[in-house]
Amino acid sequence: MSVEWLSIVPFIIVIGFSIWLKRILPGLVLGVLTGSILLKSGWLSGSDQAVTYMVETLSDETNIKIIGFLYLFGGLVGMMTIAGGIKGFSEWAGGKIHSQRGLLTLIWLTLPFTFMMPMFRIMMIGPVVKSLLGKWNISRQKVGFTMDVSTSSVIVLLPVATAFVGFMVSLVENGIHKNALEWSAYSVFLMSIPFNFFAIIMLIFGLARTFWPSEENRKKQYKAEGDEAHPFHRSSINKELSLVKAQPWNLIIPLFLLLGLSLFLLWQDGRTKGAKSVFDAFTQADATFVMLLAVFLTLTVTFLFYAIRKLPLHELLFHFIDGGNQMMQAIILLILVWALSLNAEDLGFSQFVSSTLGGFLPAFTVPAILFVLGSLVGYFIGSSWGTWGLFMPLGFSLAAATDAPIVMTVGAVFASGSFGAMTSPLGDTTITTASIMELSLVEYAYYKLKFCAVGAGAAALLYLAAGLFLT
Numbered sequence: 001m002s003v004e005w006l007s008i009v010p011f012i013i014v015i016g017f018s019i020w021l022k023r024i025l026p027g028l029v030l031g032v033l034t035g036s037i038l039l040k041s042g043w044l045s046g047s048d049q050a051v052t053y054m055v056e057t058l059s060d061e062t063n064i065k066i067i068g069f070l071y072l073f074g075g076l077v078g079m080m081t082i083a084g085g086i087k088g089f090s091e092w093a094g095g096k097i098h099s100q101r102g103l104l105t106l107i108w109l110t111l112p113f114t115f116m117m118p119m120f121r122i123m124m125i126g127p128v129v130k131s132l133l134g135k136w137n138i139s140r141q142k143v144g145f146t147m148d149v150s151t152s153s154v155i156v157l158l159p160v161a162t163a164f165v166g167f168m169v170s171l172v173e174n175g176i177h178k179n180a181l182e183w184s185a186y187s188v189f190l191m192s193i194p195f196n197f198f199a200i201i202m203l204i205f206g207l208a209r210t211f212w213p214s215e216e217n218r219k220k221q222y223k224a225e226g227d228e229a230h231p232f233h234r235s236s237i238n239k240e241l242s243l244v245k246a247q248p249w250n251l252i253i254p255l256f257l258l259l260g261l262s263l264f265l266l267w268q269d270g271r272t273k274g275a276k277s278v279f280d281a282f283t284q285a286d287a288t289f290v291m292l293l294a295v296f297l298t299l300t301v302t303f304l305f306y307a308i309r310k311l312p313l314h315e316l317l318f319h320f321i322d323g324g325n326q327m328m329q330a331i332i333l334l335i336l337v338w339a340l341s342l343n344a345e346d347l348g349f350s351q352f353v354s355s356t357l358g359g360f361l362p363a364f365t366v367p368a369i370l371f372v373l374g375s376l377v378g379y380f381i382g383s384s385w386g387t388w389g390l391f392m393p394l395g396f397s398l399a400a401a402t403d404a405p406i407v408m409t410v411g412a413v414f415a416s417g418s419f420g421a422m423t424s425p426l427g428d429t430t431i432t433t434a435s436i437m438e439l440s441l442v443e444y445a446y447y448k449l450k451f452c453a454v455g456a457g458a459a460a461l462l463y464l465a466a467g468l469f470l471t
Contacts, residue, residue: 007347010035010340014390015377024386025329028336035343053339062173063338065288067331069166071324072295076254076302078323082315083250083306100138103129104210107146111154112255118151118421118429126436141447142209144433148448149206152422152429153199156384156414159190160262164384166291167334171388172410173288174341175396181406186287188407195411195466197459198371199418205455250309254302261294330385337389344393364467366404367412368460370395374413375456378420382427387417405470412463419459423452 010031017027032053037046057063110125129143156164172192173185194200269290270281299320306316361369370391378387391413399409421427425445434441 005352006038007035007344007349007352009038010344010347011390011394014340018386019377019380024383024389025333025336028333028340028386028389032336032339032343035340035347039343039346050339050343053342054335056342057335057338060338062288063170063335065292066166066170066334069288069292069295070327070331070334072292072299073166074327075320075324076258076295076299078319078321078326079299079302079306079316080251080254081323082319083311084247101211103133103138104143104146107143108150108207108210111150118155121151121155122147122429122432122436126433130437140437140439141444144437144439144444145448145451146206146210147437148422148429148433149202149209152384152418153202153206156199156418157193157196157203159193160259160266160291165189166288167330167385168388168414169287170334171337171392174338175392175410178341178345178393179396179400181400184284186285188410189287191407192411192414195367195408196415196418197411197462198375198415198455201455201458201462202418202422202452205451209451247309250306250311253305254298257301258294258298261297262291265290265294333385333389340389341393349393349397361398361402363402363404364471365464366395366398366402367408367467368463370398370409371412371416371419371456371463372460374416375419378417379424380420382420382424382430384417384421384427387420388413391416403471404467408463408466408470415459419452419456423449 013034014024014027014031017030018024021027033047033050036049036053037043040046040049058067107125107129110121126147129147133140133143159165169185169189172188175181176183176185176188266285266287267278267281270285273281273284275281275284303316307313374387374391377390378384392410395409395413396406398404399406421429423445424430425441430445430448431441433439434444437444
């Protein structure tokens with residue numbers, strides 16, 4: 001009798017405990033440990049196998065590149081934060097705002113300077129935007145929604161120079177490797193971006209809602225109760241920002257250096273591999289190494305630039321380490337997701353999916369089903385990265401078993417994580433925005449859910465229609 005059905009037990013444990021505990025890391029640890037015990041049929045041998053999986057992930061060259069990129073990227077963001085770059089830009093732009101529409105436009109205009117990380121963007125522009133609210137009678141919920149849409153729905157669609165790119169490419173790389181596909185992970189990631197229907201729909205909706213006149217603009221400004229606005233978190237953010245001197249060039253130069261180096265090195269690396277066009281160069285390049293090299297070079301030049309501008313050395317080093325350490329939760333999550341994937345394959349996860357769901361599930365429904373299921377789980381755990389880590393292995397296995405379009409399936413998984421991060425009251429962006437804007441967390445999350453649910457419904461229908469067309 002086949003025991004391949006045991007391969008789904010670790011995933012059930014991870015999802016169940018993540019929903020119950022409202023945190024994904026404890027569920028991942030327990031899932032990896034349980035799966036290893038099932039594989040080895042013993043507590044001690046299973047624990048040994050769980051550690052072996054984690055060591056194996058850390059011995060992989062590609063994985064180490066991803067971890068290095070995430071830590072160095074976090075350190076760069078930390079340095080730019082203490083250098084006062086975004087604060088200087090936002091304060092300069094704030095002096096030129098003369099209307100409600102101008103205020104909302106400012107939120108979008110800051111995007112090219114703050115797109116690297118969602119939390120970085122919201123924490124930097126939020127206090128500045130909040131300080132300008134007193135001039136006009138505008139709903140704080142609408143302002144917060146504009147901030148969140150212009151963050152979550154945009155950053156996930158960008159192909160370079162964000163904290164998401166390395167993580168997303170690594171998940172695609174893992175799926176390609178486990179299913180023995182001869183594809184480039186970065187090219188699959190690039191091609192999946194147009195299939196992130198939810199993020200695209202919310203981006204269009206956010207722009208329309210930002211600039212479309214509404215009765216809401218004439219309503220009295222929303223006031224939140226202080227108890228639900230996370231005052232401690234808000235005061236700590238404002239205190240940190242108030243001590244930073246505004247210097248916009250300290251953001252602009254490192255940012256454009258990182259963008260330029262990323263694009264140039266992708267082209268250069270691909271060209272050395274025989275690429276004939278720019279797009280071919282991007283798909284053939286070793287994206288994980290290029291991203292690591294680009295952020296390393298940017299860090300080196302930025303450090304020298306800040307030293308010339310006489311920024312204190314001890315502050316730069318402290319905030320570099322602090323910024324990198326803030327990425328440790330994501331790094332640990334990634335290691336555990338890799339370990340869970342290894343364990344699931346050893347338990348026969350791909351074979352189980354092929355012999356069960358792969359035998360009767362229509363191929364055209366796979367992206368839509370994964371999007372709906374992933375969105376539900378993402379809403380309860382509030383983590384885009386966690387949702388992607390849980391559902392990407394399932395997505396690749398289902399697509400391979402049913403001949404569903406893999407690129408669209410990858411896009412649907414990424415879209416499900418986008419929904420969870422954008423909508424969940426447990427999401428970092430929701431909590432931080434509500435805190436900074438002094439909004440009731442529960443009421444603000446419900447306010448966003450009304451719009452996001454419509455976007456998710458439209459995305460699900462698009463996946464069904466596109467699935468019928470492409471299969």
